[in-house]
Amino acid sequence: MPQIKNLTVLGTGVLGSQIAYQAAFHGFAVTAYDIDDAALEKAKGRFSQLAGIYVSQKVAGAADGKAEAALDNLRLSADLGDAVAEADLVIEAVPEMMELKRDIYRRLAELAPSTTIFATNSSTLLPSDLKESTGRPDRFLAIHYANNIWVQNIAEVMGTADTDPAVFDAVVEFARNSGMEPIEIAKEKAGYVLNSLLVPFLNAAAGLVLQGISSPDMIDKTWRIATGAPTGPFQIFDVVGLTTAYNISAASPDAGSQAFAAYLKDNYIDKGKLGVSTGEGFYKY
Amino acid sequence: MPQIKNLTVLGTGVLGSQIAYQAAFHGFAVTAYDIDDAALEKAKGRFSQLAGIYVSQKVAGAADGKAEAALDNLRLSADLGDAVAEADLVIEAVPEMMELKRDIYRRLAELAPSTTIFATNSSTLLPSDLKESTGRPDRFLAIHYANNIWVQNIAEVMGTADTDPAVFDAVVEFARNSGMEPIEIAKEKAGYVLNSLLVPFLNAAAGLVLQGISSPDMIDKTWRIATGAPTGPFQIFDVVGLTTAYNISAASPDAGSQAFAAYLKDNYIDKGKLGVSTGEGFYKY
Numbered sequence: 340m341p342q343i344k345n346l347t348v349l350g351t352g353v354l355g356s357q358i359a360y361q362a363a364f365h366g367f368a369v370t371a372y373d374i375d376d377a378a379l380e381k382a383k384g385r386f387s388q389l390a391g392i393y394v395s396q397k398v399a400g401a402a403d404g405k406a407e408a409a410l411d412n413l414r415l416s417a418d419l420g421d422a423v424a425e426a427d428l429v430i431e432a433v434p435e436m437m438e439l440k441r442d443i444y445r446r447l448a449e450l451a452p453s454t455t456i457f458a459t460n461s462s463t464l465l466p467s468d469l470k471e472s473t474g475r476p477d478r479f480l481a482i483h484y485a486n487n488i489w490v491q492n493i494a495e496v497m498g499t500a501d502t503d504p505a506v507f508d509a510v511v512e513f514a515r516n517s518g519m520e521p522i523e524i525a526k527e528k529a530g531y532v533l534n535s536l537l538v539p540f541l542n543a544a545a546g547l548v549l550q551g552i553s554s555p556d557m558i559d560k561t562w563r564i565a566t567g568a569p570t571g572p573f574q575i576f577d578v579v580g581l582t583t584a585y586n587i588s589a590a591s592p593d594a595g596s597q598a599f600a601a602y603l604k605d606n607y608i609d610k611g612k613l614g615v616s617t618g619e620g621f622y623k624y
Numbered sequence: 625m626p627q628i629k630n631l632t633v634l635g636t637g638v639l640g641s642q643i644a645y646q647a648a649f650h651g652f653a654v655t656a657y658d659i660d661d662a663a664l665e666k667a668k669g670r671f672s673q674l675a676g677i678y679v680s681q682k683v684a685g686a687a688d689g690k691a692e693a694a695l696d697n698l699r700l701s702a703d704l705g706d707a708v709a710e711a712d713l714v715i716e717a718v719p720e721m722m723e724l725k726r727d728i729y730r731r732l733a734e735l736a737p738s739t740t741i742f743a744t745n746s747s748t749l750l751p752s753d754l755k756e757s758t759g760r761p762d763r764f765l766a767i768h769y770a771n772n773i774w775v776q777n778i779a780e781v782m783g784t785a786d787t788d789p790a791v792f793d794a795v796v797e798f799a800r801n802s803g804m805e806p807i808e809i810a811k812e813k814a815g816y817v818l819n820s821l822l823v824p825f826l827n828a829a830a831g832l833v834l835q836g837i838s839s840p841d842m843i844d845k846t847w848r849i850a851t852g853a854p855t856g857p858f859q860i861f862d863v864v865g866l867t868t869a870y871n872i873s874a875a876s877p878d879a880g881s882q883a884f885a886a887y888l889k890d891n892y893i894d895k896g897k898l899g900v901s902t903g904e905g906f907y908k909y
Binding site: 522 | 770776777778780805807808809810811813817818820821822823824825827828829831832835836837838842843845846847849850851852853854855857860
């Protein structure tokens with residue numbers, strides 16, 4: 340099984356920076372790549388902020404110096420060749436645009452050592468959509484993280500039919516060693532496990548409101564009391580963000596989804612109510 | 625708004641006895657009806673058991689005499705006319721057979737005072753399916769309880785187009801006064817709110833296993849970690865009971881549901897693994 344010690348993360352947005360910091364926190368040597376110095380300057384700020392969050396949210400060991408030490412395990416680079424020269428694993432977390440991703444894999448294929456494993460964090464594309472561009476389909480798969488990685492510490496690991504099982508196992512092992520609970524997915528599936536559960540659940544909740552059956556707060560209360568969950572579906576919508584919910588609904592051909600997209604736009608998005616991030620969505624925060 | 629003081633519950637099975645005991649615990653004068661003395665003898669045992677559960681699970685006030693006092697608020701009767709003579713509200717919790725229910729409503733229509741409100745606890749039938757037999761569609765609706773009423777204390781209240789709004793409000797008020805969180809449902813909907821959320825959620829989880837995407841324990845772990853819920857979908861299946869899950873799946877014309885029914889039968893039901901109740905289902909207990 341390949342050994343993973345050096346990690347490179349491509350993209351230092353919200354999730355990319357969390358992936359890099361989490362691995363650095365657990366002792367991996369991490370290089371964070373982004374396109375220019377301005378992006379890397381932002382990334383530095385994100386890493387410092389994460390160090391503070393790990394301490395304030397009492398992640399084990401954070402207050403005993405690990406949160407600070409993680410910053411020493413992080414190196415920044417705006418040169419792709421330099422960033423991946425020593426990488427055992429490259430996790431790609433660049434924006435969700437097929438051509439952008441394919442282009443970066445084509446460049447990676449030439450720049451990275453032939454042994455380097457590539458993994459995409461894409462939520463919406465299947466690894467099969469990208470594998471040809473990597474030039475190494477046997478060393479390519481998906482590893483999918485959720486936001487707030489230090490709490491929602493799942494890493495969904497999903498290969499294609501071409502992925503070498505030893506590579507799959509190595510990435511599962513890496514996930515575990517970087518403080519994640521690996522979720523092993525045996526076959527390619529759009530939405531992985533989490534969104535395959537979440538989407539029909541949230542659609543059902545949306546349908547009840549659209550059809551005038553009940554209200555968001557009644558529906559949430561029902562779910563909380565009956566299942567003991569801390570949050571109901573509309574509270575989850577507010578955390579995910581109503582713009583994301585709108586984009587997913589609007590992109591679906593289903594009539595119910597289209598109606599829900601319109602409902603979100605008219606009642607929330609056009610009024611600046613985007614969820615927890617703006618202080619108001621279905622609820623006020 | 626009609627005042628509800630005297631409650632009669634028809635049927636003293638698992639849920640019927642919980643509905644009766646919960647209302648008695650909250651000070652209502654409750655008559656529990658069942659078909660013969662043998663059934664009523666069983667009901668007595670259930671009520672004593674519930675008194676013990678309310679104390680051991682620390683329902684507020686239970687240890688201070690309320691659990692015992694509830695037993696004094698409960699009267700048993702195997703004579704339908706006697707059972708409903710003083711009832712402000714009759715909650716019907718007899719087995720889920722359309723003709724059995726219609727027959728009992730036809731008898732009730734003659735025996736109960738004209739002011740008595742009738743409510744069905746049916747999970748699978750709509751109140752519209754039953755309203756004609758009641759002879760009083762304006763004073764008829766559904767009130768739907770979940771098992772383990774003292775913890776999962778929701779009461780889904782759902783009328784038909786004929787239900788008098790004042791009657792609806794009176795039943796909502798009764799639910800609140802008997803320690804329930806009323807869930808007001810504005811339009812008839814099969815599955816009410818809870819099952820309308822639960823069924824697509826559980827179906828999605830079942831699909832992931834049937835398609836070989838992932839395993840029940842991985843799927844449950846994903847849901848627990850990502851949403852903070854105490855249980856994942858297969859833990860919920862085990863609580864609901866795999867026989868119930870089988871019956872619902874087998875009754876659906878959908879091919880995926882049929883496949884899941886067969887999967888449950890071969891791997892669990894035929895091996896006596898019915899869920900929490902038998903000590904083993906998807907998990908061991």
